[in-house]
Amino acid sequence: MNRVFQGAVLLLFSFLLLASVLVEKEPKEYPKTYFLERGTHETGAVNLVTALYLAYRAYDTLGETIVLIGAVTGVLVLVGREK
Amino acid sequence: MKKTNILDVVSRKLSPFILLFGVYLVTFGHISPGGGFQGGVALASGLLLILLAQGPAVLKRTFSLEGISLVEVFGYGLFLLAGLAGFLWGVGFLSPILLPPRTIFILNIVIGAKVGAGITLICWHLFLEGEDSE
Amino acid sequence: MIALLLIALLFLVSLVGIILSKNLIRKVMALNMLNSAVIILFIFFGSLKGTHAPILVGDETDIVDPVPQALMLTAIVVGICVTALALGFIYKLYERYGTTELQEIEQQVHRNDQ
Numbered sequence: 001m002n003r004v005f006q007g008a009v010l011l012l013f014s015f016l017l018l019a020s021v022l023v024e025k026e027p028k029e030y031p032k033t034y035f036l037e038r039g040t041h042e043t044g045a046v047n048l049v050t051a052l053y054l055a056y057r058a059y060d061t062l063g064e065t066i067v068l069i070g071a072v073t074g075v076l077v078l079v080g081r082e083k
Numbered sequence: 084m085k086k087t088n089i090l091d092v093v094s095r096k097l098s099p100f101i102l103l104f105g106v107y108l109v110t111f112g113h114i115s116p117g118g119g120f121q122g123g124v125a126l127a128s129g130l131l132l133i134l135l136a137q138g139p140a141v142l143k144r145t146f147s148l149e150g151i152s153l154v155e156v157f158g159y160g161l162f163l164l165a166g167l168a169g170f171l172w173g174v175g176f177l178s179p180i181l182l183p184p185r186t187i188f189i190l191n192i193v194i195g196a197k198v199g200a201g202i203t204l205i206c207w208h209l210f211l212e213g214e215d216s217e
Numbered sequence: 218m219i220a221l222l223l224i225a226l227l228f229l230v231s232l233v234g235i236i237l238s239k240n241l242i243r244k245v246m247a248l249n250m251l252n253s254a255v256i257i258l259f260i261f262f263g264s265l266k267g268t269h270a271p272i273l274v275g276d277e278t279d280i281v282d283p284v285p286q287a288l289m290l291t292a293i294v295v296g297i298c299v300t301a302l303a304l305g306f307i308y309k310l311y312e313r314y315g316t317t318e319l320q321e322i323e324q325q326v327h328r329n330d331q
Contacts (some may be wrong), residue, residue, distance in 0.1 A: 004272065014218035014229050021225050021258070022218070030284045040273055045113035045187050048271040048280070054119070054190050061119075061194065062166065064291040065159050068201040072155065076277035078305035080210050098287070116272060120290045198294065205301045 094136035101129035109195035119191045123198025130203050139211060148207070151200045156196030165190060201209075220261055227254040241310065241317045245303045252296035259285045259292075 017035075035048055045051040053061050109122030135144050165186065230255060234247030263285035271283035307317060314322050 010233070014225075018222075018225050021221050027310045029282070031284050032226065035283060036273075036278065036280065039252070043187060044185075046195070046273050047113050047116065047118065048273065048283040049290075050113045050118045050187060050191065051285045052283055053290055054187050054194075057287060058166070060288070060291050061190075062162055064294050065194070065197055065296055066161055068198065069155065069159060069299050071301050072201055073202045075205050075208050075305045078302075079212055080309050081212065109238060116270065118290075120294065202297065205297075209301065209308075 090136050094132050098129050098132045101132065102126060105195070105199070107130055112191040112195075113187050119194030120198055122191075122195040126195065126199035127202040127206070130199070131206055134203075134207065135210065139171060139207075151203055154196050155204060156199040158193050158200065161193045162190070162197075165193075165211055224254055224258050226262065227257075239319050241307050241319060242304075245300060245307065248303065249296065249300050252292075252299070256289045256296075259289055299307055 031067075035052065039048050039051045040046060043051040045055070062069040105122045105125030105128075107122075108117035108125055109119060112118035112122065130142065130146065228251065231247045231251035235244050236249065238244045238247060263282035267279050267281040269277045269280050271280045271286070273280075310322065311317055314325050316322060
């Protein structure tokens with residue numbers, strides 16, 4: 001009985017997931033046209049992805065460096081061995 | 084399983100080219116595909132190839148553990164300084180202040196070094212389980 | 218259409234793997250696969266319009282959306298950190314209980330409680 005209930009919940013969840021994912025919407029393109037016109041002139045990078053994550057969204061990159069330091073410290077505490 | 088000569092020879096001959104490719108991805112990040120994250124992971128995989136195939140003693144001859152940890156920590160400090168420099172110039176936190184490609188070029192190198200050092204440290208401790216760390 | 222079905226299949230298989238696995242390392246691997254499925258979904262939805270990579274060499278104006286690609290770079294690194302910390306926890310559990318099977322750990326915990 002438990003197995004049937006679990007299987008039914010999983011099937012319902014998968015149908016909901018497929019229904020929400022298979023609907024293809026037309027994406028609006030305001031950020032893309034903004035970065036296309038003004039990205040190279042304001043930052044000097046031809047690669048738009050680099051201009052995005054180092055100039056327009058540099059705060060996210062700063063947070064990601066903090067996450068890396070946290071992960072290195074965590075692994076050092078958990079796995080490191082004293083001599 | 085016996086270790087054959089293939090791993091020995093291939094790892095020693097291939098690893099400098101992997102490191103060179105990582106440096107290329109980092110420094111040309113604002114012109115061609117690549118950037119800090121991609122180049123950092125390539126650098127880390129070049130170092131880890133030597134670590135896994137030759138042992139930690141060979142890697143410590145060129146890159147010591149304290150050196151990699153220092154690069155990791157000071158990378159964060161340099162990034163923060165770049166942001167605060169924008170503050171002092173009166174433009175705003177973390178906005179590009181030098182001539183257009185210079186800030187992004189320096190920040191790419193900092194991010195590449197930091198991500199490379201971070202992933203190398205994580206994999207060093209997980210692979211060797213602390214038996215060689217001081 | 219078929220790409221969305223494959224991404225949903227990857228997501229569901231990873232989710233079932235996390236719930237039903239009895240070995241801890243398989244759970245962590247399924248967690249990493251789940252992360253990858255979500256990242257691929259974001260980049261796929263950004264690539265529907267446009268034909269060229271977002272690097273403005275020459276006079277290209279028909280580029281794909283660069284915003285999801287820049288955001289998913291950070292997401293990939295955060296996924297690596299989560300996997301590394303989960304593997305560190307598994308190491309601690311292995312040191313304490315001597316096994317990585319979930320049922321044997323539960324049995325030992327019950328025996329310690331009684």
